Amino acid sequence: MADMSIRQATELLREAGIPVTLQRVEIARSMLSAPVHLSADQVFSRVRESVPATSRATVYNTLKLFREKNLVRELIVDPERVVYDSNTAPHYHLYDAASGRLVDVSADELKVVGMPALPPGMELEEVDVIIRVRSRA
Template identity: 45%
Template structure:
C-alpha cells in the first residue's frame, strides 16, 4: 500500500520515503513520531503524543516533539489546528476539510468539505492569494 495523498503509511520504509518527499531528514526520532501520527487520520495534542511515545521507556523529549511537529507543519506534512490560545491540535489529514470542536469533551472531529458550503467568499485583499481556509465550529453536549 502506497497512499501518501492522505499520508497513510504502514511501515518504516514508506515513512522514510514520505519524509524525504517533504524534504525532511528522516532521523530515528522523526521516523518514530511520523510512524505513530501518519498511520491513520487523527487529531492529537503534542502532550498526548509525548505520553504515547514514552509510555514504556522515556526516549523522546518534549522539545523534540514540539520541534518535530513544528517542522512537519512547516513542510506541510501535517496541519496545525488552533482551537483557542490554550488548545492546539495536530491533524495528520492534510486534505481540505473543516472541524467540529466539542468544548465539553475536548474532541476535534472532521467535517468533510462536501458537507459544508459557503454562500459568499469575500474578495481577498489586493496583492494576496488564498493560503487555505480553516473553519472550526464549536459545539457543546446537549442537555
C-alpha cells in the same frame, strides 16, 4: 504503537525532504498512520513509549517541520488547545467543547460560499472552519 512501518515512515519523510532521525520516524508513525487530531503533548507521550530519550522540544520542532512540509495541519481549537491534524485534504471540523473531541467534517457536507477581498499583496493560505458544539443538557 502505529500501523505505519518504519520503512514507510522513512520513505514518507524522504519524499517530503525531511532528514530522517529515529524520533522523526516515530513522530511520523504516531501522526500519519491514521487520521488523528493530537496535541503535541499527546504525540510526545506516544513517542516516548518507543523512544524514551525523545525530548518535548524535538516533538514540537518536528510538528512545526511537518506543518511546513504540509504533512499535518495545525488547528488552534481554542486559546489553550492546539492540535495537529494528519488529514491535509480539504475538510472542516466539529469540536465538542465539553469533551474536547474533534471530528472531521467532509468538505462536501459544508459549503463556504465566496471569499473576502484580500489586502493587496496577500494570498489565501487556507481556510479553517471549526464548528463548536455542546450538549443541550
